Amino acid sequence: MIANIFVIGLLNGCVYALLAAGFSLLFSVARIVNLAYTAFWMVAAYIFLGGTLLGLHPLLAAVISIAATLVMGLLFQRVIDPVKGNPMSVMILTLAIGVILQKAVSFVQDSFQGVYFQIVPSLIKGSTNILGVAVTYQYLLSLFVVIFILAGLWLFLTKTRFGIAVRATSEDKQVAGLMGINEKAISDIVTGIAVGVAAIAGVVVSPLYVLEPWMWLQHLMVLMAVVVFGGLGSLKGSIWAAFIVAFIESFIVFLLPTMGFLRSAIVMFIMIIVLLIRPQGLFGTLMEEQH
Secondary structure, eight states, X not given: OHHHHHHHHHHHHHXXXXXXXXXXXXXXXXXXXOTTHHHHHHHHHHHHHHHXXXXXXXXXXXXXXXXXXXHHHHHHHHHHGXXXXXXXXXXXHHHHHHHHHHHHHHHHHHHXXXXXXXXXXXXXXXXXXXXXXXXXXXXXXXXXXXXXXXXHHHHHHHHSHHXXXXXXXXXXXXXXXXXXXXXXXHHHHHHHHHHHHHHHHHHHHGGGSEEOTTHHHHHHHHHHHXXXXXXXXXXXXXXXXXXXXXXXXXXXXHHSGGGGGGHHHHHHHHHHHHHHHOTTOTTOSSSOOOO
């Protein structure tokens, strides 16, 4: 049972960490709370599924899915730009965008297949045994890709000139501007990176999930718990919190199976307790330098 908890917790933790990293980047640089963020994850998964159903090679379907989702995210960013100065308007607008994407997915799904729950075929067949647990090769592939992207994102932010510019902008836009950093360009590129990360996550892990149009809301609740738990705007805190939340969920599902359906509510309750004790989250300041 412990091995099962570890396997499921590790995968969910990586997925949550990937989504939380993109969400935190958006908030730290663009200063927006994008409630439609997990909807892009869902859309990418469905576009990838559609490509495979049409007989496209999985790699081609993946490229089309990521590219289409990226374009969609950048277009919606243009819709958000006029109200960026009003946080409440941004939250309402992005929530509306998420609902629109959900309805669009539902409409297309009902029109062409009429099946509510969808399963994406595995990219790699077969399984192996790890610590007494049967682990599919698709799981290992997904885990490897997600860890690779997280490591690449960390190296990009800490070891490249552009990454340093992103961090400087997240710390203080005015000082970054005085140093010659184009805040608008940085914001646009970070938006592309964040949406791209969500799209890649949707493509890579979709064969391990059952797809349905409401899935973005469930992941949105978990994502909000993760980023608030770790410290809104803290990339490091979001990643740590992602694994904490994922393993809490796994413990609940395997050790308290009759309460498995309450795992999201329990995670939210823990988040509330943390905020009452430490309003800025577990990792300190609202906008901390990433090391």
